[in-house]
Amino acid sequence: MARTDAIVLGAGFVGISAALHLVKRGLSVALVDRRGPGEETSYGNAGILEGNTLFAHAFPKGFGALLRIALKQAPEANYHLAALPGLMPWLLAYRANTRGDLALNFAKAMRPLFARAIAEHEALMTEAQATRYLHKTGWLKLYRREESFAGTRRERDYASELGLELKVLSPEEARGIEPSLAPVFRHAVLTPDAASVSNPGAVAKAYAALFARLGGVILKGDALTLHRSGQAWRVDTDEGPVDGKEAVIALGPWAPDVLAPLGIQLPLKWKRGYHRHYKSNGNAGLARPVVDADYGYCLAPMEQGIRLTTGAEFADRDDAPTPIQFDRLLPAARALYPLGEGVETQPWMGSRPCFADSRPVIGRAPGQPGLWLDYGHAHWGLTLGPATGRLLAEMMTGATPFCDPKPFSAERFAS
Numbered sequence: 001m002a003r004t005d006a007i008v009l010g011a012g013f014v015g016i017s018a019a020l021h022l023v024k025r026g027l028s029v030a031l032v033d034r035r036g037p038g039e040e041t042s043y044g045n046a047g048i049l050e051g052n053t054l055f056a057h058a059f060p061k062g063f064g065a066l067l068r069i070a071l072k073q074a075p076e077a078n079y080h081l082a083a084l085p086g087l088m089p090w091l092l093a094y095r096a097n098t099r100g101d102l103a104l105n106f107a108k109a110m111r112p113l114f115a116r117a118i119a120e121h122e123a124l125m126t127e128a129q130a131t132r133y134l135h136k137t138g139w140l141k142l143y144r145r146e147e148s149f150a151g152t153r154r155e156r157d158y159a160s161e162l163g164l165e166l167k168v169l170s171p172e173e174a175r176g177i178e179p180s181l182a183p184v185f186r187h188a189v190l191t192p193d194a195a196s197v198s199n200p201g202a203v204a205k206a207y208a209a210l211f212a213r214l215g216g217v218i219l220k221g222d223a224l225t226l227h228r229s230g231q232a233w234r235v236d237t238d239e240g241p242v243d244g245k246e247a248v249i250a251l252g253p254w255a256p257d258v259l260a261p262l263g264i265q266l267p268l269k270w271k272r273g274y275h276r277h278y279k280s281n282g283n284a285g286l287a288r289p290v291v292d293a294d295y296g297y298c299l300a301p302m303e304q305g306i307r308l309t310t311g312a313e314f315a316d317r318d319d320a321p322t323p324i325q326f327d328r329l330l331p332a333a334r335a336l337y338p339l340g341e342g343v344e345t346q347p348w349m350g351s352r353p354c355f356a357d358s359r360p361v362i363g364r365a366p367g368q369p370g371l372w373l374d375y376g377h378a379h380w381g382l383t384l385g386p387a388t389g390r391l392l393a394e395m396m397t398g399a400t401p402f403c404d405p406k407p408f409s410a411e412r413f414a415s
């Protein structure tokens with residue numbers, strides 16, 4: 001029987017980062033996953049480290065936009081009809097949270113995490129000898145329609161109030177830094193202080209290797225076996241049962257599967273997303289991720305090729321993949337950038353774990369002493385894994401948290 005101070009369940013960016021921050025504070029830590037580190041959602045994202053993000057993704061505005069989605073004509077979103085009744089309360093709450101003062105509440109609560117995000121990654125990448133994957137070239141958002149660019153006004157004004165740089169570029173200026181883009185857009189916004197990684201899966205594995213070098217133990221095991229054993233939490237692994245004085249749920253989209261049997265039901269839903277890599281025609285290339293805002297996809301330069309990631313698909317997490325958004329957006333993507341042939345035959349699919357207020361849950365699990373929660377990082381689990389790992393480790397070890405953890409408490413869902 002192995003005994004540890006803490007078991008971290010889930011080896012995506014969120015769990016690996018929490019495990020790293022705990023082991024750095026002198027705890028004995030077992031990181032348990034049924035797969036290898038960084039092989040699920042943390043593998044397939046667009047690789048953007050979003051330091052200056054202020055608002056969550058807006059709910060579509062206007063009848064026309066909603067109708068296009070309803071008619072399955074919109075490239076930026078897809079849905080499974082059978083999933084909608086179960087999703088409706090969440091969708092309405094999400095809509096409310098992305099408007100007015102609630103949108104501002106999100107920005108204020110999340111600011112300390114975003115502000116810290118890139119520095120935390122850079123420190124870990126340096127230690128993990130993984131800085132070759134880090135590109136401090138920012139990211140670019142393109143707007144084809146005047147109305148969608150005008151819709152960024154509030155965020156741009158608030159950014160300048162806070163002294164954060166969001167640089168508005170003309171198509172010519174944008175093509176000055178990304179010459180392979182065709183001038184099919186009217187406006188561009190560059191976030192120069194953001195960064196990106198060119199192989200998120202490899203970065204996750206480098207962080208996991210650093211965790212092991214610092215004395216952490218990585219084990220294969222099933223988090224569904226988590227149960228109390230005396231004062232400890234116990235989980236079964238390929239190496240036998242492991243006990244932890246404390247346990248951390250960092251299972252991203254799968255957290256509810258383990259928490260429900262323990263009586264903890266928080267309103268997590270999923271925004272599924274897909275990616276596929278493409279070769280570039282000729283000498284084309286990108287120096288940074290580029291988001292085509294009106295079509296809701298991203299082109300990100302990765303080691304495997306140009307990674308095209310899609311927007312949200314509202315479906316049950318375990319429904320079979322339906323990657324029809326590629327058909328809707330590929331003509332637009334090819335008009336913007338000379339995408340060549342696809343690298344894989346089948347797209348990758350993952351699920352962004354999202355609460356309706358787009359904030360993760362970080363802190364104690366209600367009613368279960370010794371159990372901690374660190375999940376629900378939505379569109380920003382890569383970006384925020386290390387910063388939230390620090391916050392959680394500070395809370396678990398009784399240190400002063402670097403920011404107010406209250407907005408991330410599970411208690412916010414208690415009615």
Ligand SMILES: Cc1cc2nc3c(=O)[nH]c(=O)nc-3n(C[C@H](O)[C@H](O)[C@H](O)COP(=O)(O)OP(=O)(O)OC[C@H]3O[C@@H](n4cnc5c(N)ncnc54)[C@H](O)[C@@H]3O)c2cc1C
Binds near residue numbers: 033038041049350380
């Ligand atoms: C298309 C797409 C694009 C994205 N782009 C970005 C981006 O550019 N920037 C950004 O910051 N974020 C982005 N995200 C979001 C980001 O990828 C996620 O928020 C993040 O990966 C979540 O990390 P996690 O560690 O919580 O979950 P995961 O990486 O999914 O890790 C959870 C782990 O739990 C394990 N697990 C599950 N069940 C069990 C079990 N029963 N027993 C043991 N282990 C189990 C899994 O194997 C997995 O390793 C994107 C997401 C998608 C889908």
